[in-house]
Each structure stands twice: as C-alpha cells, then as structure tokens.
Amino acid sequence: MAQTKEQKKLHLIDTDIHERVEYEELLPYLEQPYKRYIEDCGWIQEKHMPFTQPAVAGVNRADAVVPDGRPAGSDLPFMQEQLLDAIGHDVGILTGALDPSPSSMHGWYEMAAALASAYNDWQIENWLDKDERLYGSVHIAAQDPQSAVREIERVGSHKKMIQILLPIDDKLWGDPYYHPIFEAAEKYELMIGMHHNEPPIHYGGWPRYFIEWHTLIPVAHMTMVTNMVFNGVFEKFPKLKMMMIEGGFTYVPFLMRKMDQQYRDLRHEVPWVKRMPSDIIREHICFTTQPLEEMTKKEFLQTFEQMGSDEIVSFSTDYPHWDYDSPYEALPPGLDEDLKRKLFSENARNFYPKLAHLKEEQ
Amino acid sequence: MGEIVCHEEDLKPGEMMESTFGRHSIVLCRASDGHYYAFLNRCIHQGAPLSKGKLCGAPAATDEVGEYNFVKEGDILRCPWHGREFDIKNEGRMLANEKLKIRNFKVHVKNEQVIVYK
Ligand code: FES
Numbered sequence: 001m002a003q004t005k006e007q008k009k010l011h012l013i014d015t016d017i018h019e020r021v022e023y024e025e026l027l028p029y030l031e032q033p034y035k036r037y038i039e040d041c042g043w044i045q046e047k048h049m050p051f052t053q054p055a056v057a058g059v060n061r062a063d064a065v066v067p068d069g070r071p072a073g074s075d076l077p078f079m080q081e082q083l084l085d086a087i088g089h090d091v092g093i094l095t096g097a098l099d100p101s102p103s104s105m106h107g108w109y110e111m112a113a114a115l116a117s118a119y120n121d122w123q124i125e126n127w128l129d130k131d132e133r134l135y136g137s138v139h140i141a142a143q144d145p146q147s148a149v150r151e152i153e154r155v156g157s158h159k160k161m162i163q164i165l166l167p168i169d170d171k172l173w174g175d176p177y178y179h180p181i182f183e184a185a186e187k188y189e190l191m192i193g194m195h196h197n198e199p200p201i202h203y204g205g206w207p208r209y210f211i212e213w214h215t216l217i218p219v220a221h222m223t224m225v226t227n228m229v230f231n232g233v234f235e236k237f238p239k240l241k242m243m244m245i246e247g248g249f250t251y252v253p254f255l256m257r258k259m260d261q262q263y264r265d266l267r268h269e270v271p272w273v274k275r276m277p278s279d280i281i282r283e284h285i286c287f288t289t290q291p292l293e294e295m296t297k298k299e300f301l302q303t304f305e306q307m308g309s310d311e312i313v314s315f316s317t318d319y320p321h322w323d324y325d326s327p328y329e330a331l332p333p334g335l336d337e338d339l340k341r342k343l344f345s346e347n348a349r350n351f352y353p354k355l356a357h358l359k360e361e362q
Numbered sequence: 363m364g365e366i367v368c369h370e371e372d373l374k375p376g377e378m379m380e381s382t383f384g385r386h387s388i389v390l391c392r393a394s395d396g397h398y399y400a401f402l403n404r405c406i407h408q409g410a411p412l413s414k415g416k417l418c419g420a421p422a423a424t425d426e427v428g429e430y431n432f433v434k435e436g437d438i439l440r441c442p443w444h445g446r447e448f449d450i451k452n453e454g455r456m457l458a459n460e461k462l463k464i465r466n467f468k469v470h471v472k473n474e475q476v477i478v479y480k
Contacts, residue, residue, distance in 0.1 A: 055445035056416045062442035063414035324443055329408035 011341070012327055013091040013348040013355065015288045016195075016245050016316035017083070017134075019127055020073035020097040021119065029118035034111055043111075045100045049198045051210035055322035064320030072320035073097060076130055083319045084133055087327055090345060091355065094127060094136045095245055096165060098197045103142040104169045112141035113151065120155045128160040135355070137165035137193050142173065145180045152181070156188030162354040163243060164190050167197035168220045170204075174231030182237045189353040195245040196220050214323075221247030222255050225285060229259065232272040234284040241284050241351055249287035249313045250295075253306035256281055282309050286351045288316035289343065290325040297332040310339055314348040364470065364477040367400070371474070376436030380413035383467060383478045389413040390469070390476065391450045394436035399450040400478045402465040405441045406456075412464065415442040417450075420457060439464075 023038050030038070037043040056062040060072035064082060073079065084092055098104070100119065102112035116139040128136045138161050140148035155161055164185050166173050173181075173194075185192060199220035200206070207213050221244050234240060259277035267273070273280070295303075304310040315331075318324050327344065349355045367381040373392040380403055381390050387403040389412045403413050419435035438457070439448045447457040454464040468479040 056418075056440050056442055061410075062416065063411060322443060322445060324408075326408045326410075 010088055010327060011345045012087060012089050012315065013093070013345045013358075014083075014087075014089055014317050014319070014327075015093050015243060015314045015348050016095050016290060016318050017079075017092045018073050018097045018319065018321060019076075019079070019094045019123070020071050021100075021122060022071070022074060023100075025126075026100075026115070026118045026122055029121040031114060034114040034118075037111065045105060045115075047099070047198065048206075049213075050206060051213065054210055054214070057322070059322055061320050061322055061324050064324075076127060079319070080131065083317070084131070087317075089133050091348075091358070092131075092134050093162065093193075093348075094123065094134055095193060095195055096123075096137060096139060098167060098195070101167050101169075101197050102139055103148075103165075103171075104167045104197045105141070105143070109141050109144040109147065113144060113147040116140050116148075116151055117154070120151070120161075124155070124158060124160070128158070135160045135162045135352075137161070137163050138190060139165055140181065142166055142178060142181055143171065145178055148181050149184045152184040152188060152190065156184065156190055159354060162190065162352045163193035165193045165195060168194055168199045168224050168247075169197045170200060172224070172227040172231075174224075174227040174229075174233050176231065179233070179236065182233055182240055186237045186239050189239075191352055192240065192242040193245055194221075194224055194242055196247065199223075218247045218251040222251055225255060225281065226259060228285075229277050229280050230270050230273060232270070234280050235272055235274060241286065243314070243351065244285060244287045245316065246288060246290060246318055248291055248293070249289060249307075250293060250303050252281070252287060252312075253303060256307065278308070282307070282312055286312045286314055286347060288314055289330070290316045290318040291323040292325050292330045295332055297334050300332045300335070304339075310342055311347050311350070313343060314351065315343045364479045366475045367478050368476050369474060370471055370476060372476075373398075376417055378413060378417045378439070380411070381478075387411070387413075388467060388478065389439070390478070391417055391439060392436075393451055394434070397451075398469040398471065398476055399454075400467040400469045401439070401448075401450070401454050402467075404464075405443065405446065406462060406464055407441065407444060407446055410441050410443040412439055412441055412448075415445075416440045420447050 064072035066075040066078050100115045102116040105112040119139045123136050140151045142148050201216040201219045256278035375394050375396050378391040388400050389403040391399045419432050420438045422431045422433045437451050448454045454466045456462045470477050
C-alpha cells in the first residue's frame with residue numbers, strides 16, 4: 001500500500017492482530033501424552049459456529065492468505081510485509097486466532113492447560129522474540145483457575161507479554177471462582193484482554209444467519225462488561241484493567257447510562273460496588289475500535305462526548321480478518337491530531353503498564 | 363488516449379487481472395459474456411485492492427425468505443476485505459446500494475488488443 005508522508009507519522013499501537021498457529025507447529029512445544037493425542041488421534045478443538053463464509057476467503061482478508069497457501073496470519077515475514085512495514089506500526093499486540101482457545105474448551109481441562117503452555121512458548125519464540133514491535137497475550141485454561149495461575153506465574157513476567165487473554169463465550173469470568181486469575185494478573189502487571197470467540201448472542205444459542213450473529217457481537221461484550229463490573233472485579237483489584245477487543249465501542253454510551261441507572265435502583269444487591277459503574281468503566285476498561293461503523297465526524301465525536309472520555313478507546317485493525325479496519329481509511333476524515341494521537345497510540349500506551357517505556361522513546 | 367493493457371486471450375470470461383493505466387492501478391475484468399470492464403483497483407469503502415478479491419456471482423434479491431438464486435456468475439466483483447459486491451456490467455455499482463460505484467474506465471478491443479481509455 002502506498003504511503004504518503006503524513007501516513008508515516010502514524011505511530012500506531014495496533015491492539016488486535018491475529019497470529020495463527022497450525023497444530024503441527026505446536027507439537028514441539030507440547031508434552032506427552034498431549035502431543036500423541038494430536039499426532040495419533042488427530043485431536044482438534046471443538047468448534048460450534050455454523051458459519052465460516054462471511055467474505056471472499058472465509059473469515060480472512062483474501063489478500064492475507066500467505067502466498068504459499070498457508071492460512072492468513074501464520075507467517076511472520078508476510079505479516080511484516082503486508083501489515084507492520086506497510087502501515088508502519090510502532091507496536092502490534094497479538095491476540096491469537098482463538099483456535100485453539102484453551103479457555104473455551106468444554107472439558108478435558110488438562111489438555112486445555114497443556115495447549116495454553118505450548119501456545120505461549122510458540123508465541124514467544126516465533127513472534128515476540130523475532131520482531132521487537134510485537135507484544136503478546138498469555139493464553140490460559142481459565143476454566144481451571146489453579147492451572148491458569150500456574151501458567152501466569154510461568155510466563156507472566158516475560159516483558160513482552162502484556163495481557164491475559166480471556167474469550168467471551170459461555171462463561172462469565174467475573175464470578176469470584178475466577179478471581180485468582182485476576183490476582184495473578186495484577187501481580188505481574190498484566191491486563192485482561194477480552195475477545196469474543198463464539199459467544200451465544202441469541203437466547204443462549206445461534207441465530208440463523210451470520211449477519212445476525214456478527215451484528216450482535218457487542219451484546220456479548222456488554223454481557224461481559226456488566227458481569228465484570230457488578231461482580232466487583234475492579235473494586236477488588238484496583239490496578240487491573242480490561243481491554244474489550246473486537247467489539248467496537250459505540251455501544252458504550254448506552255451501557256454506561258443503563259448500568260448507572262440500574263445501580264441507583266439496585267445497589268443493594270451488589271454492595272461491593274461502591275462507585276457509579278460508568279466511573280468504573282472509565283477507569284478500568286478500554287475498547288478497541290474495530291469493526292468501525294461508517295460514521296460522520298459529528299456522530300463519531302458525539303460518541304466520545306457521551307462516554308465522557310476520549311481516553312478509553314484504542315485503534316485496532318483486526319488483521320488478517322475479513323473485517324479489517326485500515327488505519328488510513330476507517331476513521332471519519334478531519335479528526336484533530338490530538339484525538340488521532342490518543343486513538344492510535346496514547347490510550348493504549350497508558351493502558352498497558354508494559355508499554356509505558358515507549359513514552360520516553362517517542 | 364488509450365493504453366493497451368493486454369491481449370484479448372490473456373483473460374478468459376470470468377477472470378480478472380491487475381494492470382496499470384497511466385498512474386492508476388486498475389483491475390481489468392472479463393465478464394461472463396466475454397466483454398471487458400476496467401475499474402480503479404481501489405475499493406471505495408476502505409481502499410482494498412479489488413484485484414485480490416473474486417470475480418464471482420451473487421444471490422439475486424428475492425421476495426422469498428430462504429431462497430438463494432445465484433446469478434451473474436463472473437459478473438460480480440467482490441472486494442477482498444469486507445466482501446462488498448460490485449456489478450461490473452452495471453458501471454461497477456454496489457449491490458447493497460446502487461448509488462455507490464467503483465470508478466470505471468472505458469475499454470475497447472481492437473486488433474485483439476484490450477485498450478483502456480479515460
Ligand atoms: S475495502 Fe472493500 S469492502 Fe471494505
């Protein structure tokens with residue numbers, strides 16, 4: 001993609017890039033007997049979504065398939081050429097391809113934990129250690145909090161691991177049962193990256209069409225924000241923050257107003273929540289931009305005004321997915337430089353403690 | 363002024379290729395009936411290179427819920443990113459909103475050469 005002079009000054013921290021593993025690549029990082037289950041039995045993680053057809057090449061950008069035919073997102077040099085170098089990223093945050101997604105497994109938590117460890121080692125060796133711009137997400141088997149904490153202790157201090165990835169699926173992670181994970185996150189200065197996997201958005205199940213499911217992904221994100229706030233996670237862990245990834249942000253004004261109004265009426269049920277939910281959201285939660293709806297500048301700015309902050313939204317491309325947002329094209333034209341700087345880098349830099357060192361460097 | 367972009371036989375019906383016209387990157391498409399159409403190789407949504415998409419067909423609009431009638435095979439250019447559909451035989455208009463279209467160029471075939479004009 002051709003760049004203008006102005007484009008080179010972007011200083012982008014891209015908060016959602018999907019690197020992809022193929023199961024064979026995980027084998028060297030897996031212990032036995034888990035390795036055998038993949039090698040000999042052809043084990044793969046169960047998937048539920050009945051739709052994989054949204055765009056020309058399924059769920060990926062058609063031009064992001066690796067030229068040798070491997071899946072989009074599976075080759076670092078090609079990602080560098082097509083994304084990191086072409087756009088001029090300062091930082092790219094890897095969020096996995098959710099296959100495998102250990103925390104979404106419905107059984108066999110031992111396998112989930114083994115996969116998470118293998119994935120983390122693979123990610124560090126093949127991506128984080130190979131490109132200084134890339135930062136990573138710790139994969140865990142969150143349904144088994146004890147093993148999850150052990151994994152966080154094992155890799156959480158890696159300087160390029162900046163968050164713990166939790167899928168938005170059919171478990172609500174704010175439940176006190178999972179709080180040991182947040183305690184460990186706080187200890188290692190890891191934030192929570194919450195990204196939908198295959199969440200039900202339709203009375204606990206699937207709608208008939210992909211377009212319905214994809215339209216309503218923000219519903220699953222709202223469910224999780226509401227759950228984390230009212231289960232007191234941020235009151236209990238004051239240094240913890242959460243990045244809501246790939247659900248956009250235009251639902252936030254509605255949710256803040258609704259939660260505040262409910263809190264005024266129903267505070268008695270959740271007395272451990274001691275502030276207005278919207279204040280908790282502004283202090284603890286950040287939202288990634290993609291997939292952006294097409295908005296006028298006026299509509300776009302109104303959303304920030306209604307959220308009472310322009311510091312809780314960070315730009316994301318979602319490369320290499322089909323609904324990728326281009327940093328040069330997706331925002332409404334004419335935004336002032338100050339806001340663009342916040343969206344493209346400052347907000348993410350302030351959000352992740354392990355990116356704070358970039359301040360001095362820029 | 364026209365520019366020769368390829369030989370007539372370089373594309374079969376239903377195929378497309380990337381080429382240049384002056385300083386523009388263009389996508390040259392050969393429709394199912396053998397006619398040629400040329401467009402700016404840049405999607406009007408977020409600028410994706412259209413030549414990396416697919417020349418395919420599309421389910422026709424219908425009054426019956428649940429009915430898929432796949433038509434215009436080879437005449438619909440779908441963007442490689444968000445998959446918006448442009449009808450190459452209808453000036454490159456978008457199926458979801460005919461008011462919008464990708465920029466098109468004139469094409470003539472002369473002495474077996476495919477020539478693109480402004
Ligand atoms: S860039 Fe073509 S559909 Fe979005």
